[in-house]
Every structure is written in structure tokens, then in C-alpha cells.
Amino acid sequence: MLICSMSRITMKKIIIVAIFTLFSWPYMTSVAEIELPEIGDSAGSVVSPYQEYRIGQSFYWRLQQSVDLIDDPEITDYLSELGERLVANSDAPQLSFKFFMVPDNRVNAFAAPGGFIGVNSGLLLTSHEEDELASVLAHEIAHVTQRHLIRSFERQKQLSLPTTAAMIGALLLGAADPEMGAAAITAVQAGGVQAQLNFTRANEREADNMGMLTLVRSGFNAHAMPTFFERLQQANQFHTGRSIPEFLRSHPVTSSRIADSRGRANTYPLKRQPSDRQKFYLIREKLRVMTTPNLTQLIQYYAGSIEVGSNVNNTATKYGYSLALAAIGNYSQAKSILRELIDNDGERLTYQLALADMELSRGHIKTALAIYEKNQRLYPRDYALTIKQVIALLQAKQSKVATEKLLNQYQLGRQTQKVYKLLAQAYGDMDNNSQAHSWLAEYYYNAGRLKQSVDQLQLAIKFARGDKFQLAKLNSRLREVETQLEELDEAL
Numbered sequence: 001m002l003i004c005s006m007s008r009i010t011m012k013k014i015i016i017v018a019i020f021t022l023f024s025w026p027y028m029t030s031v032a033e034i035e036l037p038e039i040g041d042s043a044g045s046v047v048s049p050y051q052e053y054r055i056g057q058s059f060y061w062r063l064q065q066s067v068d069l070i071d072d073p074e075i076t077d078y079l080s081e082l083g084e085r086l087v088a089n090s091d092a093p094q095l096s097f098k099f100f101m102v103p104d105n106r107v108n109a110f111a112a113p114g115g116f117i118g119v120n121s122g123l124l125l126t127s128h129e130e131d132e133l134a135s136v137l138a139h140e141i142a143h144v145t146q147r148h149l150i151r152s153f154e155r156q157k158q159l160s161l162p163t164t165a166a167m168i169g170a171l172l173l174g175a176a177d178p179e180m181g182a183a184a185i186t187a188v189q190a191g192g193v194q195a196q197l198n199f200t201r202a203n204e205r206e207a208d209n210m211g212m213l214t215l216v217r218s219g220f221n222a223h224a225m226p227t228f229f230e231r232l233q234q235a236n237q238f239h240t241g242r243s244i245p246e247f248l249r250s251h252p253v254t255s256s257r258i259a260d261s262r263g264r265a266n267t268y269p270l271k272r273q274p275s276d277r278q279k280f281y282l283i284r285e286k287l288r289v290m291t292t293p294n295l296t297q298l299i300q301y302y303a304g305s306i307e308v309g310s311n312v313n314n315t316a317t318k319y320g321y322s323l324a325l326a327a328i329g330n331y332s333q334a335k336s337i338l339r340e341l342i343d344n345d346g347e348r349l350t351y352q353l354a355l356a357d358m359e360l361s362r363g364h365i366k367t368a369l370a371i372y373e374k375n376q377r378l379y380p381r382d383y384a385l386t387i388k389q390v391i392a393l394l395q396a397k398q399s400k401v402a403t404e405k406l407l408n409q410y411q412l413g414r415q416t417q418k419v420y421k422l423l424a425q426a427y428g429d430m431d432n433n434s435q436a437h438s439w440l441a442e443y444y445y446n447a448g449r450l451k452q453s454v455d456q457l458q459l460a461i462k463f464a465r466g467d468k469f470q471l472a473k474l475n476s477r478l479r480e481v482e483t484q485l486e487e488l489d490e491a492l
Contacts, residue, residue, distance in 0.1 A: 052147075056114030060098065061448020063118070070101040070121065071418060072290065073384035074353065078283045079119060082130070086138050089217035091210060092145040099137075103291060107232065111140040113149045121291050128231075128312075130280035131224035135215055139225070142210035148203045208261055212268070219273025222265035230258050281313045282350045285320030289327060299324045315341065319351070326358050334358060349379055353388055360392060368392050383414050390422050399429040417446050434463035434470055438477075445481060453481050 063069070070076065083099035097115035105122040112118075117140050119133075127133040143149065208225065216222050233255075292298045302321035306314070318337050325334035335358060342351045352375050359368040372389035379385055386405050393402040403426045406419055420443035428436035441456035457478040464470045 053114035056112040056116040058448070059112040060100070060116045063102075064447050065449075067102060070103050070287075070290070072286070073387040073418065074350070075101060075283055075287055075290075076416075077383045078279065082134060083117065083137055083141070086134060086141055086214050086218050090138075090141050090145055090214045095145065097141070097144070105291065109136050109140050111143045111149070113144070115144050117141065117144070121287055124284055124287055125291075126232075127228065127280075127284070129224070130275075130277055131215075131220040132228040133280070134218065134220045135211065135225035135228055138211035138214040138218070138220075139207050140211075141214060142207040143203070146203075146206055146210060148207070204257070205260070208257070209264070212261070212264055216268045216271075219271070219275065221270055221272065222268040223262070226258050226261035226265055229261065233258065278313075278315065278348075279350065281316035282319050285316045286323060286350075289320055289323045292324075295324055295328055299328070315344075319354070323354060326354075326361065331358055331362060347378065349375060349382065349385060353384065356388065356392070360395075365392055365396050369396060381412060383409060387418055387422070390426075394422070394425060394429065397429070399426045402426045403430070417443055420446065434460045434465075434467065434474075436460075437463060438470075438474055441477070441481075450481055450485055454478065454485065457481065 079099045079101055083097055087093060087095065087097050095115055097117060099117050099119065101124070102118050102120050104120040105125070106120055107122045107126050108120040109123050110118050117137065119137070123136060124133055127136075212222050212225055215225065289295070289298065299321065302317055302324060305317050306321065318341060322334045322337040322341070325331075325337070335355070338351060338355055338358070342348075342355070345351065352371055356368040356371040359365075359371065369389070369392050372385065372392060375382075375385055376389065386409050390402045390405055393399070393405070403423065406423050406426065409419055410423075420439050424436050424440035424443060427433075427439060437456045437460035441453045441460060444450070444456060445453040457474055461471060461474045461478065464474060
């Protein structure tokens, strides 16, 4: 690396200067619009695609060490499926994206380099329909595909290539060694990448244009974008300073921009692709129940809405009501409401999973497993169903079956931290210590805890004994992770 020969003290100073220069540039540049370079031009000479991914990965790692991200399998799977649908219809469908949800009631979404896109829970709860949520995701995807974050390096002339490299080193350092990287990474932790990188008007216009095209290609209503932005603007027109929602601070919405967006939407015919629109409303209510600070008050709201018929989606309201009642232990009434929903839509997996959750909460593991097994025949590849079934299987001491189902998800491309952690537990329950430690190593690696990952790989090698294939695989993986740690040490 360009910064290997620097002293540790000098390196730390450059890291901190680079970080704060990067994240303060919007406040120093002119408000005049800046001409955008051609797609794929010299931005790639400043930061390579690999480095760009590592910046985003490091931000994601650091975020996980600061915030407990929402890891409910139904919610995360829904968000990923929606995001992947949009990416498939974007101008860069070959790129890999990671979508995740932050438990924060502020309306915001943000994109880090390399395709890491975060969504605050408040954004989903504020969206009136799926098209609005999709419009924001499409906008964020466009920021990534158009490399707006990386272009910021070029527009801020103070950031030379060595300084850029120093910033990357700071992010990687912070991910591997939280204590050493804490000072340099503060700006990233404080408010999210986009809250610090207020995009230029030109960036926002391009993200609107490309995002709306992606939205339409994906079968959503183009008018959802200006409608959502307009509602946010109207709801917060009397707010000032820090009271303005994060999204409006990092994505300034003006009347002219809304008008431009509305005019552009008028040019697109409404050709919706078939999709399960009801799922959005159900997921929104599940998230509402999970994140509410006052379940009693929420239950009263649901009951009142159902009684007077003031709710927009009666089915979703009843579903949320059932979940909220179960959350306070009122399983009898909760199941009664849920059974009514199942009678009207018996094959909807969301209801079946809620019913199994209630049975598990009451200690009825066999009943829950029967529900899971029945639905596996209908939805054999479903991620949320498999994860919930595996948790029940592990409680029932059926580790071998659980392992088979987890490995199937892994082979399907669902290489998530939840899969890694459950595989480690399943193999541990079967006294296969080498496999248990190797999967736990992957869990730690994906959480940005590289030193713990190395420790687990070393333990896995110790327990592998005479298994030559396992030893070769583990030693190869250990070298990969150790190399990353060595690179970080050199950067210091």
C-alpha cells in the first residue's frame, strides 16, 4: 500500500484528517451544480471497484459493532427480495448489493460504496405502500451504480490518492480493531454515510432519473417517488435544523425537484408487474410491533381502528393486533384473530409462521415443527421458514436435520450471519468441533470481527486432526483472513 512506510503517529493523523475532510466536503463546496463526469470515467482511477467494496464492507462491519441491526428473518428476507428485484432492473444488474435494516424510527435510508444499503425502520413504517419504499431503495441503488460516493473524491481536490488510501485504511482498521479505529471512524458511526455526504443537486437529479427508470422497469408506480417526497416535505415544512428528518437533510427536496419528478413520472405508463402487495402491509405491521416502545398503547390503537373501521388495510391491522397480543402473552385472543385470517387465506406463509411462533412461545415444539414441515412442502426454498424451522429443530435436539436444511440455504446463496451462527450451533450440538468453530469463524468474519475469526479458525484446525480435506480448506481460509489483518497492521 502507498501508506506502509509512514509512522504510526503520522498515519493516525492522516487517517483522521482524511475521514473528516471526506465527510465535511459538502459544506465546503459551492452550491452551484457540478457537471457530472461520464459514467465509468476517472473515478475508477482514484478508487478501484475492490477498494470501493472494502470501504462499504468496512462501514457495514463498523455499523454492526455499534448497532444491533434488525435480524428477523421475515423482515430481512422481504427487504432483500425487494432490493434484489430493483437491482435486477437497474443499469448495473451484475453488481452485488447488501440490504439491511437499522432499528431507528427516523425516516432515512443510506448507501455506502460497494452496494451496502441501509434502511431505517422508520422509513418502512412511514411508507403508505410498497411502491414508496421501493422508490427510495431505487434512488439509493442509483447512487451506488452511478458511483456518486466515489466521485466525491474527485470533486474534493484536497483528497489525493494517498489520502484516499489512508481513508480506506482507517475504515479497514476500525473494522478489525475497534479500539484503534474509534477516533477515525467517528464520523461514519455518528450519522451514517449519506447523512454526512449530502449529495449535490446534480447527483440527486441523476439518482431520481435512474431510480425512477429502475422503479418502472420493476413494475412499480413511478408517481410513488414524487408522492413520498412531497408528503415528507409537507409533514416537515415547519421543522428547522436538526429537527428535519435525516432523509431530507441528506437528500434536499425542493418544490421544483418534486415538480420535475412528477413531470417525469407522467411520461411513464402504469404497467405494474404481478406481485404480492399484501406482504408489504403485513411486514410493516410486524415491524411496528417489534419496534414499538409501548405495546399496550399499540394494542389499543389496533382495537380502536378495527372497531371503527378507520384502518386502510383491515387484514394487516388484524395481523398486527394478533402479534401485539401474543407479545404480551395473550395467546388465546391472538390465535383467535390469526385463525380468522388463516380461514380466509390459509396458504399465506406469514400467518403460518406467526402461528408457529405462538406455539413455540408456549413450549409446543412438536406442534410448531408440524406447521413448519407442512409449509416446507409448499415453500421448500423459503429462507424465513427454514431459519425458524431450524431454530425449532435445534430445540428438539434434531441437529442433523437442521444442518441439512441450513446447508441447503447456503447452497442457494443465502450466506447470512444467521445461517453461519446456526450451523455453528448445530455442529457443536453434534460434537463436530472443527465444523462448529469453522462456521463460527465465518460468522465473526461477516460481523467484521477478524481477530475472533482467526481464533476460531485456529481452533477448527486443532480439532480437524486427520481430516486432510478439512485441514486444507481451513488453512487456506486462515491465510486469507490473516492476510487481511497483516495488511491492516502494515497500514498502521
